[in-house]
Structure formats: C-alpha cells, structure tokens
Amino acid sequence: MPHIANASAALLSRSTSSDARSGLQSVVTFAMNILSLLAAMAPVTAVSAVSWTASPFIPHSVPLAVRSPYLSAWLPQGSGTALNEAWPAFWTGSIxxxxxxxxVDGKAYTYLGLPGGVTGSTNAVQKSMSFTATQSTFVLTAGPVDITVTFLSPVEPSDFAKQSMPFSYMAVSAAPNDGALHSVQVYSDISAEWVTGDNSLTANWTTTSANGMVLHQVQLASQSQFNEVSDxxxxxxxxxxxxxxSATFQSGQDxxxxxxxxxxxxxANTQDTNFRAVSNNWPVFGIAHDLGxxxxPSSPAVFVVGHARDPAIEYIVSGGAVQSRSSYFWSQFSSGSAAVLSFLNDYSSALSRAQNFDAKVQSDASKTSSDYAALVALSIRQAFGATEITxxxxxxxxxxxxxxxxxxxxxxxxxxxxTVDVIFPSWPAWLYTNPSLGKALLLPLFEYQASGQYPNKWSVHDMGSSYPKALGHNDGNDEPMPLEESGNMLIMTLSYTQKTNDLSLIQTYESLLDQWTQFLISDALIPANQISTDDFAGSLANQTNLAIKGIVGIRAMASIESLLGNTAKSQNYSYGNNTSWGLAYNLYADKLLGFNLFPQSIYTMQASxxxxxxxxxxVPLDTRHSYTKSDWQIFTAAMLQSTSTAVRDMFITxxxxxxxxxxxxxxxxIGDWYDTTSGVVEGFRARPVVGGHLALLAL
Incomplete structure (x- = not known):
C-alpha cells in the first residue's frame, strides 16, 4: 500500500452536462509499560439539516454503479446531497x-444529475435514500407521482461469469401519491465521459435496436490497450x-x-454521427420509456450501464512472456451486446438473488450490532468493485x-x-463470501514467484506497478515490505486452506512458503527498520505489530507443514521498544487461524x-499520529470479540x-485512513481494504 495520493478532486457541476513461548513475556512487558495518550473526546460532526430520510445513514458517497475499477459511479454526499443535486462521479471524483x-402529465422533473441548459423542468423532491449490500434506493416526489430509483450492482461471489460482468442496473418506477391516474414517461442518458480520463479525446458511438433491446455503445476513436489516463x-x-x-432513443448534444x-x-429515434471530442458539445446517449x-405502482423501466474491454489484464508468465487475459464472462458471449442483452434480461432473477444476498449479510452482521450491519453493507460493493475475474x-x-x-x-x-498488503486487509470479504475468490487473488502472486523471475527471498509486494499491467518486478525493486508481505501470504494461505480443506495451494507452493518462513525466522525476532502496510506513517525499527505478524506467520507454516505431513516449525521472538503503543491488529490472524498463541491476559490488557x-x-493507529485506519480498527474489534463485547462495540461505533x-x-x-479527532478523511478513497470491515463475519 505505497505512497500517498490524496484523490480529493472537487466535484463541480457543469451547466450543460509458531509456538513463540519465550516471546510472550515480552508482549506482557510491552503492554504493561504503555504510556498514556492525551486524546480528548472528539464531538461527532453535526449533520446539516436535510429534507429527506436516510437509512441506515448518510455515507460519504453513495454507490450507484460499482462493479469494477472502471465501472465505479458514486453520488458524493458531504452533509447530504439528493440524487438530483450533484453529478454522479467516478471514484476519483471526476464527473x-x-x-x-x-x-408526469406533460410536466418534466429532474431526478438524476445536474443537467443544465434545458427549459421547462423542475427538480423532483427527494424523500429518502437507503442502501443495502448491493442496492442504493432513492424515492423522489415528482408532483402527484413518487419516483423510486434503484441502483443495483449485483454481488455474485459463487458465479464467476456473472461476477465478472462489468454492468450495473438502474430501475425507475412510479406510483401516484394522490390516488389519481397519471401519464408517466421516464428518461435517462449517459455522456461520453464514461470512456476516458481526458475529455479532449475523440469518441465515436453506435446505437442499435434489436432483439428487444435499445443499446448505445460508446468508445474512444483511438484506444490504448492496458493504459489509463487519470485512472x-x-x-x-x-x-x-x-x-x-415502449422505448425511444436519441444521441446528440446534451x-x-x-x-x-x-x-x-x-x-426522436435519431443518431448524431458527428463524432467528436467528449467535451465538444457533450454528446449524450438517451433512452426514454413510456410507462403509460x-x-x-408501475413496473420499472430498467436501464443497464457498463464498461467492458477485451483483453482486460496483461500478465507475466514463465520466461518473461506476457499473456493477455480476458474477463471470465467473455467465455459465454460472442460480443459485448450479447452480454448486455443477457444481463438486461436477467434483471428479475438478479434482483431476487441480490435481495437474498442482502438479507443474509444483514442477518449475519446484525448478530453483532445494527451499526456493524450498516458498515458491512456499505463496504461490500467497494471491496468487490476493485477486482476483476479473468x-x-x-x-x-x-x-x-x-x-x-x-x-x-x-x-x-x-x-x-x-498488492499483498491490500489483499490482506480485504481478506475477510473473500473468506466470508467465497474463499475461492481469495485463492484466485493469491494465485498470480504464487505463479509469478514460483517461475523464479522475482529475485528476493521474501514475498513480492505486488504483481505490477500500474494496473492492469501485472508484469511483476523482475528487478526486485518493488516497494520493500519483506516481513509484512511474507507474513501476509502465509496467513492468508493457511486461512484459505482451513476454510476449504483444499490443499492445492500448500501442496503446489510449499517450497515458496518455506522460503518465506525462513526469512521470517531470521527477521521477525527483532524487526529491522522497515515499513509496514501503514507505510504513510514511515519506517520504524522493532515494530511490535510486525513481530506479531511474523510470529503468527511462522506458526502458520507449522500448521501448513503439519497438513502436508511434514515437521512443524516454530520460532521465538522479542521486542525492543516498550515505551510506545499501537493497534496490535495483527493479533486478528491468531484468532482467525485458531492458534491462541497469545494468552488471554494480553487481550484483556489491550481491551482495557x-x-x-x-x-x-x-483509536489512533499508534503513538505518532492522531489518524487511524478503519480496516485495522475492525480487525482489532474482531480479535477482542471474546474478550470484551463492549470494547468490540466501541471500535465499531x-x-x-x-x-x-x-x-x-x-x-x-469510504476513505479508510482518517483523523480520529476530527472524523475527516486523511487520504485514500474507494479502496478494497474495506473488505476488512467483514472481519467479524470471517470469524
């Protein structure tokens, strides 16, 4: 999780569009010598009055269409923003x-976005916003009719083809609020901004009406494979x-x-064929439905929005060769339009599956608390939306x-x-929803390092410096987190094996796992001056939390060797600095793997x-700063669950x-890195590490 890049771009409106026995006493000494931190109780930021209700709460940004790193549309909130008070934004904040x-009866109302330059329309009035794990729903009043707008981004963890489809739904239905009859028509459009990070580039497009579907397809006239501009x-x-x-269509100036x-x-069922720059008279692609x-309550007008490409990933294989990989769903469809048609026709079934998934998540998480259930619901789309199955x-x-x-x-x-130390905090999401997804995340790292192209004795930090180019680090100059990443790989591999009883990873890659363990044995006792996953805090020698990860990693290898019928391995460790403190969230791995390496007294002292x-x-991340990480706090809550439900709930709250x-x-x-005194985000946004908010569910 390397260098800070604060993506705080403002959203502007646009007018036209191991056993470790001897080491335990050191942990006790560490805990008993903690210094007090003078941290004043911070008041919760006051919420500006809004005219609509929110359930379960108003998040920083509401997920609208979130399915992949490139299909990621959100509605920024601040102190509360209606669906028609801001433009939807890419995760970076760009429009x-x-x-x-x-x-309604000939009178027009705006329900989505900030379209300007059009006469004869007034804003519908938002009544409510709510979200679940897969859906965000808005209800707005358009005169004598209430409009329900539901954004559904399916989460299909057990169906790789469906989960890999980079498409999302918006369903719009209407119901009279006065008991009378009303004539209702619904419209929506997207702009060419969905295809590029540079609005000066030229786009082209086609519109077709066939097989019961109206489809607009938009792309850059000149494409650059595997390359990004502004993400x-x-x-x-x-x-x-x-x-x-009952649909009509049109493309042209907004x-x-x-x-x-x-x-x-x-x-007008017409097409604008004057292909041009995205910002040149802002070409948009509209579809309208007559609900009659x-x-x-009417049946919904269902729209599909998406962004797909092929190939999706550039991947290094043995001998330095490069392989182009495709999203899984392409194995079932001959064209993008065929995939969209299938997705569109699947709406009713997809909605039913989503409702079942939402209910299960709500039920499971509510066993901890309603606050926890709300946090988990907000986190799931964000975690899945950073991934692609190929x-x-x-x-x-x-x-x-x-x-x-x-x-x-x-x-x-x-x-x-x-990135290994980004997969690790997201790991609970995969263990909870489908551990096979976790295996699929680890395999590229295992395959690459087993090919012998990575020269270091510890685990690689990531598979490539710039997504979607998974080209490895044959020079060994990836960001150095040797203890962090080696421990992470061992812990995740064992937890996957425990959850599934699938021995394939440990059987195939035992030599790599052993290599990383030997490094931990030499390095984890007294960690050298190095960075951890929280690299923004700087490097530090003798980090207790890193030592804990190293010890748990070594103990994980003992279990791996036992599962393989080999001799178990163990190692002691010690610590250097007992005058500082920090969140010892790496103890979560001890609970996750069921080792109980550390005595209950350690957890009791921490809870106090x-x-x-x-x-x-x-709680701040450590002594040096007032900031913290949301994922590590929920890891800490989970590891203290059997010690103190009050302290667990304190972290969740x-x-x-x-x-x-x-x-x-x-x-x-959700920005996972924030200040504990002000409640204001420090940096980062939309990262998959919020999968760590499912840490209690993974247990």
Whole structure:
C-alpha cells in the first residue's frame, strides 16, 4: 500500500452536462509499560439539516454503479446531497455525466444529475435514500407521482461469469401519491465521459435496436490497450441499454437530446454521427420509456450501464512472456451486446438473488450490532468493485475456464496490481463470501514467484506497478515490505486452506512458503527498520505489530507443514521498544487461524488500554499520529470479540461514526485512513481494504 495520493478532486457541476513461548513475556512487558495518550473526546460532526430520510445513514458517497475499477459511479454526499443535486462521479471524483428526467402529465422533473441548459423542468423532491449490500434506493416526489430509483450492482461471489460482468442496473418506477391516474414517461442518458480520463479525446458511438433491446455503445476513436489516463482505462466501450418495448432513443448534444424529452416526453429515434471530442458539445446517449397511464405502482423501466474491454489484464508468465487475459464472462458471449442483452434480461432473477444476498449479510452482521450491519453493507460493493475475474485462452483460441485468476487494483493509493498488503486487509470479504475468490487473488502472486523471475527471498509486494499491467518486478525493486508481505501470504494461505480443506495451494507452493518462513525466522525476532502496510506513517525499527505478524506467520507454516505431513516449525521472538503503543491488529490472524498463541491476559490488557485512548471516531493507529485506519480498527474489534463485547462495540461505533459523519470534508467513497479527532478523511478513497470491515463475519 505505497505512497500517498490524496484523490480529493472537487466535484463541480457543469451547466450543460509458531509456538513463540519465550516471546510472550515480552508482549506482557510491552503492554504493561504503555504510556498514556492525551486524546480528548472528539464531538461527532453535526449533520446539516436535510429534507429527506436516510437509512441506515448518510455515507460519504453513495454507490450507484460499482462493479469494477472502471465501472465505479458514486453520488458524493458531504452533509447530504439528493440524487438530483450533484453529478454522479467516478471514484476519483471526476464527473460522469448521468442524467434523468420524468414527465408526469406533460410536466418534466429532474431526478438524476445536474443537467443544465434545458427549459421547462423542475427538480423532483427527494424523500429518502437507503442502501443495502448491493442496492442504493432513492424515492423522489415528482408532483402527484413518487419516483423510486434503484441502483443495483449485483454481488455474485459463487458465479464467476456473472461476477465478472462489468454492468450495473438502474430501475425507475412510479406510483401516484394522490390516488389519481397519471401519464408517466421516464428518461435517462449517459455522456461520453464514461470512456476516458481526458475529455479532449475523440469518441465515436453506435446505437442499435434489436432483439428487444435499445443499446448505445460508446468508445474512444483511438484506444490504448492496458493504459489509463487519470485512472480511467483508455480501452473498451461504455454501454447504456434498456428494453426496446415502449422505448425511444436519441444521441446528440446534451441540451438537444434532453430538451427533446422534456418538451415531448419521448425521443426522436435519431443518431448524431458527428463524432467528436467528449467535451465538444457533450454528446449524450438517451433512452426514454413510456410507462403509460398508471393508477398504482408501475413496473420499472430498467436501464443497464457498463464498461467492458477485451483483453482486460496483461500478465507475466514463465520466461518473461506476457499473456493477455480476458474477463471470465467473455467465455459465454460472442460480443459485448450479447452480454448486455443477457444481463438486461436477467434483471428479475438478479434482483431476487441480490435481495437474498442482502438479507443474509444483514442477518449475519446484525448478530453483532445494527451499526456493524450498516458498515458491512456499505463496504461490500467497494471491496468487490476493485477486482476483476479473468481467464486465459487455450492454444486454439478457446477460453480456458479452468485457469481463473482474480486481479485487484490498489485504488487511489498508487494503482498497483494485487498488492499483498491490500489483499490482506480485504481478506475477510473473500473468506466470508467465497474463499475461492481469495485463492484466485493469491494465485498470480504464487505463479509469478514460483517461475523464479522475482529475485528476493521474501514475498513480492505486488504483481505490477500500474494496473492492469501485472508484469511483476523482475528487478526486485518493488516497494520493500519483506516481513509484512511474507507474513501476509502465509496467513492468508493457511486461512484459505482451513476454510476449504483444499490443499492445492500448500501442496503446489510449499517450497515458496518455506522460503518465506525462513526469512521470517531470521527477521521477525527483532524487526529491522522497515515499513509496514501503514507505510504513510514511515519506517520504524522493532515494530511490535510486525513481530506479531511474523510470529503468527511462522506458526502458520507449522500448521501448513503439519497438513502436508511434514515437521512443524516454530520460532521465538522479542521486542525492543516498550515505551510506545499501537493497534496490535495483527493479533486478528491468531484468532482467525485458531492458534491462541497469545494468552488471554494480553487481550484483556489491550481491551482495557484502548478504552483510555478512544475518541468518538475510534483509536489512533499508534503513538505518532492522531489518524487511524478503519480496516485495522475492525480487525482489532474482531480479535477482542471474546474478550470484551463492549470494547468490540466501541471500535465499531468509532468507525461507524466516521463513516456516517456528514460533513462537507467527506465526499469520497469510504476513505479508510482518517483523523480520529476530527472524523475527516486523511487520504485514500474507494479502496478494497474495506473488505476488512467483514472481519467479524470471517470469524
């Protein structure tokens, strides 16, 4: 998790669019010599009055269409922002033109985005916003009719083909609020901003109406494979589609297309073929539906938005060769339009599956608390939205669905591929939803290092410096976190094996695992001056938390060797500095793996201590700063669950207070690094490490 890159771009409106026995006493000494931290109780930031209700709370940003690193649309909130009070934004904060109107008895209302330059429309009035693990729902009043707008980004952990589809739904339905009959038409469009990070580049597009579907497909005229501009991929196509029944369509300049609907309640079924720069008269791609005259709740008008490309990942294999890998779903479809059509026709079933998934998550997490259930619900789409499931091709060009690798973008901190210390905090999400996803994340790292191309004796930090290029580090000059990453790989590998009884990873890669363990044995006793996953805090010698990770990692190898029928290995450790303190979140791995290496007295002392340094937004990461990490706090809550439910809940409440702190400084998809005195984000946004918020569920 390397260097800080604070992606705090402002969202602007646009007018036109081991056994370790002898070491335990050292831990006791460390805990008993902790110094007091003078941390004042911080008040929860006041929430500005909003005219609508929020359930379970107003997050910093509401997920709208979040399915991949490149399909990631959010509604920034600050102190509370209605669906028609801001443009939807990419995770970086840049605008994604996405607009919506509804006409009721000939009168037009805006329900989505900030479309300007159009006459004859007024804003619908938002009544409520709510979110679950897969859905965000807004209800707005458009005169005598209430409009329900539901954004569904399916989470399909057990179906790799469906989970790999980079598409999302928006469903819009209407119901009279006065008991009378009303004529209702619904419209939405996207702009060409969805295909690039540089709006001066030229886009082209096509519109088709076939097989019961209206489909707009938009792409850059000149594409650059595997390359990004401002974190947008410069490759592939954006798609916007809906059913053809009762639908009209139009492409063209934003104000022209939108004015057509506002004035007439339908579109002209025409196409603008003047291909041009994205910012040149802002081309948009609209679809309108006539819901007819309604006397009660209508069936929804269902729209699909997406961004797909092929190939998806550039991946280094043995001998330095480079392989192009495809998203899994391409194995089932001959074209992007066929994939979109299948996704569109699957809406009712997808909604049912999503509701079942949401209910299970809510039920499981609510066993801890309602605050915890809300935090988990907000985190799941963000964790999954940083990943892509891929497959390779056979020599004959057919897809090899037995070769499944998942890739994760280290969103916002520096864009690395499969960063080990970003996978590790997200690990509970995969253990809870489907451990096979975790295996698919680890396999690229194992395959690469087993090929002999990485020269260091410890685990590599990541699979590539710039997503989606998983090209390794044959020079060995990846960011050096030797103890951190080696311990992470051992812990994750064993936890996967324990959850699934699948021995394939430890059987295939035993020599690599042993190599990393030998490094830990030499390095974990007294950790050298090095950085940990929290690299923004700087390097430090003798880090207790790193030593804990090393010890647990060594003990993990003992269990791995036992499972393989080999001799168990162990190692002692000690510590240097007992005048500082920090969140010992790496003890979570001891609980996760069921070792109980550390005596209960250690957890009891920690539970007591953390209460003395708690603020309303949680506990600082360590002595040096007032900031903290949300993922590590929930790890700590989980490891203390059997010690003190009160302290567990204290940590959950702190993170919940931060995630629900409605102030204008926080408008990003959850930033996991924040200040405990102010509740304001320090940096990072939309990172998959929020999968760590599922730490209690993974236990």
């Amino acid at each position: 994604l033109g996405w607009a919506g109107y509804v006409t 947008h991929i410069q490759q592939g196509s954006a798609y916007f589609a809906s059913t053809a029944c 104000i022209i297309v939108r004015q057509q609907f506002v004035t007439h309640g339908n579109l 005259t309604i006397s009660g 497959i390779s091709k056979n020599p004959d060009g057919s897809f090899n669905t037995d070769d499944v690798l998942m890739f994760m973008k280290e969103i916002s901190s520096d864009g690395n591929v499969n 201590w953390y209460q003395t340094v708690y603020t309303n937004f949680g 702190g993170v919940h207070n931060y995630a629900s702190s409605a102030n204008n400084a926080n408008r990003e998809p």
